[in-house]
Amino acid sequence: MFPGLPRIVLFLDLxxxxxxxxxxxxxxxxxxxxxxxxxxxxxxxxxxxxxxxYVARKFGIKxxxxxKAAKKLLPDDSVILPIRLKHYASVSxxxxxxxxxxxxxxxxxxxxxxxxxxxxxxxxxxxxxxKFARKVKETIRTRFGLTCSVGVGPNRVVAKMAADYSKxxxxxxxxxxxxxxxxxxMPVKNLPGIGAKTESILADHHVKTVGDxxxxxxxxxxxxxxxxxxxxxxxxxxxxYNEAVEERxxxxxxxxxxxxxxxxxxxxEIMETLASAASDAYTRLASAKFFASxxxxxxxxxxxxxxTRQAEIRLGATLDEVLKSLRILxxxxxxxDEKMMLRRVGVRFTGLTPVPGQTSLNIFSEG
Ligand code: DCP
Ligand code: CA
Ligand code: CA
Numbered sequence: 344m345f346p347g348l349p350r351i352v353l354f355l356d357l358x359x360x361x362x363x364x365x366x367x368x369x370x371x372x373x374x375x376x377x378x379x380x381x382x383x384x385x386x387x388x389x390x391x392x393x394x395x396x397y398v399a400r401k402f403g404i405k406x407x408x409x410x411k412a413a414k415k416l417l418p419d420d421s422v423i424l425p426i427r428l429k430h431y432a433s434v435s436x437x438x439x440x441x442x443x444x445x446x447x448x449x450x451x452x453x454x455x456x457x458x459x460x461x462x463x464x465x466x467x468x469x470x471x472x473x474k475f476a477r478k479v480k481e482t483i484r485t486r487f488g489l490t491c492s493v494g495v496g497p498n499r500v501v502a503k504m505a506a507d508y509s510k511x512x513x514x515x516x517x518x519x520x521x522x523x524x525x526x527x528x529m530p531v532k533n534l535p536g537i538g539a540k541t542e543s544i545l546a547d548h549h550v551k552t553v554g555d556x557x558x559x560x561x562x563x564x565x566x567x568x569x570x571x572x573x574x575x576x577x578x579x580x581x582x583x584y585n586e587a588v589e590e591r592x593x594x595x596x597x598x599x600x601x602x603x604x605x606x607x608x609x610x611x612e613i614m615e616t617l618a619s620a621a622s623d624a625y626t627r628l629a630s631a632k633f634f635a636s637x638x639x640x641x642x643x644x645x646x647x648x649x650x651t652r653q654a655e656i657r658l659g660a661t662l663d664e665v666l667k668s669l670r671i672l673x674x675x676x677x678x679x680d681e682k683m684m685l686r687r688v689g690v691r692f693t694g695l696t697p698v699p700g701q702t703s704l705n706i707f708s709e710g
Contacts, residue, residue, distance in 0.1 A: 348467035349519065352588060353459045353476055354494045354502035355442070357483075358511035360455035361394035361431050365424055367488040376402060376421040380410050388414065393426050397511060434487065436630060441486055445479065448588045458499050460588035469495075469518050476514055497522065500584040503535050522582035527554035534579055541568070556580040593695065594633070598641070599624040600689030606645040608677050608684050610670070617673070618666055621690045625662050628692050634658040636694030638665055640672040643687035651691070652676055658696070665690075 357363065361379040366372045376399035382390040388411050395404040395413075402416045410423070435454045443449055448460040459479075465471035476493045483491050492513040494505025501522060505515040517525045532542045534553055544567055550556050557580040564573035578584045599620040607613060617640075628635060638660075639653045652672040656665060669690065677683055 348462050350460065350497055350585070350587075351462045351465060351467060351469070351472050352496060352499050352502040353461050353472070353479065354496075354499065354506040355457050355459070355479065355483075355491050356493075356503075356506045356510075357438070357455040357489055357491045359394055359396050360435075360489075361426060362396040362399075363394075363489055364431055364434050366396060372422055374398065376404070376417050378404060378410075378413055378417075378421070378423050379426050380413075380423055381426050382410070433630070438483060438487060438489075441482060442479070445475075448590065450588050450590055456503075458502065458588050461495075469516060473514075473516055476516070480512075480514065497582070498584045499586065499588060500535055500579045501525070501582055504529065504533055507533065519582075526557070526580065526582055527552065529553040531556050534576075536572075536575060536579070541572075544568075553580050593697070594631070595695065596691050596693045597624050597628045597631070597633070597635070597695070598639075598689060598691035600641055600643075600687055602687045603685060606684045606686050610674055610677065613673060613685060613688055614666070614670055617669055617688050617690065620688065621665055621669060622662060624690050624692060625665060628695075632698040633692075633695045634698055635660075635692035636696070637692070638668050638672075639691035639693060640669055640676065641687075641689035641691055642673075642676060642685050643689075645684040645686050647686070650676065653693075659698075 362377050365379060366377060377396040378392045378399050379394045380390050381393050384390075390410045392404060392406055392408045392410065392413050394406060399413075399417065399421065402418070404413050404416060414423075432454060439449075439451050439457060442457055442459065445459065445464065447464050450458045452458055461472060461475055465475050472495050476495050480491060480493055483489055490512040492506045492510045494502045494508065494515050494517070496502040496505050496517040497519050501517050505517045505525070506513070508515045529552055531537055531545055531550055531553055532539075534556070537545075545551075545556065548559070548567070550559065556576060561573060561577050564576050567573070568576065575584070601616055601620045603613065603616050636655060636658055637653055638656050639651050642650045642652075644650065652675070654668045654672055656668055673688075
């Protein structure tokens with residue numbers, strides 16, 4: 344950041360994300376109440392609503408609501424779809440990659456949220472920031488057909504509240520001189536980090552708005568919430584939260600462990616299971632645009648010992664090459680002890696380097 348320029352942050356939140364992805368792919372759904380649901384499978388209707396479009400919300404549908412309750416509220420032409428998490432994650436990655444092309448510091452906050460520090464990109468100027476925000480919205484709309492809500496402000500907390508302020512397809516700009524007015528009458532639960540519990544403790548102390556909160560002393564907040572949270576609430580409620588937008592640190596490994604159908608030391612049988620684990624991890628590695636320089640075999644024996652073996656691989660090795668290395672590691676491992684039986688096996692890619700070009704970091708959850 345150029346020293347001296349006051350920070351300008353852009354927060355982007357995709358509108359009714361999972362449901363909107365379904366709408367875009369099936370345009371005939373547009374205009375109908377639509378819910379994307381997690382079916383638990385216990386009974387045909389067990390489960391909860393994950394994401395609802397704004398038409399469904401008019402009937403009182405909220406994320407987290409049981410499917411049964413939602414069905415009672417919804418009219419007959421409503422559409423209920425099962426969640427396709429992997430697909431939304433892949434759309435999310437493409438969107439984040441597109442945002443990275445704006446070349447600003449960027450942090451992926453969740454599957455449907457990102458924060459960008461646009462200070463340098465707009466030269467610290469709010470009129471330019473508004474143009475920049477429109478350009479971002481337009482890019483997401485033309486490339487993906489999706490609307491999003493964007494907030495711009497002097498820090499991440501204000502920018503997020505600005506994005507929440509007008510949904511869907513919103514754009515809210517809060518300049519430093521307008522922060523106080525923006526926060527004064529805002530319900531305190533709209534401040535990021537304030538859940539039901541904090542809200543109720545604050546209500547006991549007659550704090551209903553962010554303005555009320557900003558009148559509590561640091562000492563009082565510390566007494567109620569402890570040092571760390573008190574400091575956050577103190578700064579955030581005054582619009583003075585001022586942390587830099589930092590990329591998540593790059594991942595150190597990508598791994599996957601699976602349980603064998605039965606305890607065995609048969610190489611072919613183990614390789615069959617290992618291959619599907621390797622393929623899963625390899626796909627995650629590739630879609631995150633990383634190369635690995637090492638492949639590890641993880642073996643958990645029938646006596647629950649964990650043994651690992653490692654080999655170098657070529658940067659950019661194919662899945663076939665990876666499987667060959669794993670087969671050699673596995674064969675050698677089994678040769679060390681003729682009684683060894685395996686119960687679980689896994690793979691671990693380490694020595695990661697970004698593939699030159701775009702890199703996506705948000706998918707390293709272990710499967
Ligand atoms: N989500 C979920 N269960 C919840 C809340 C959210 O599964 N209780 C998932 C589905 C959402 C996604 O996370 O599509 C993003 O959450 P948001 O709270 O941002 O909700 P939406 O994007 O659906 O709606 P909005 O337009 O209000 O942002
Ligand atoms: Ca969100
Ligand atoms: Ca959203």
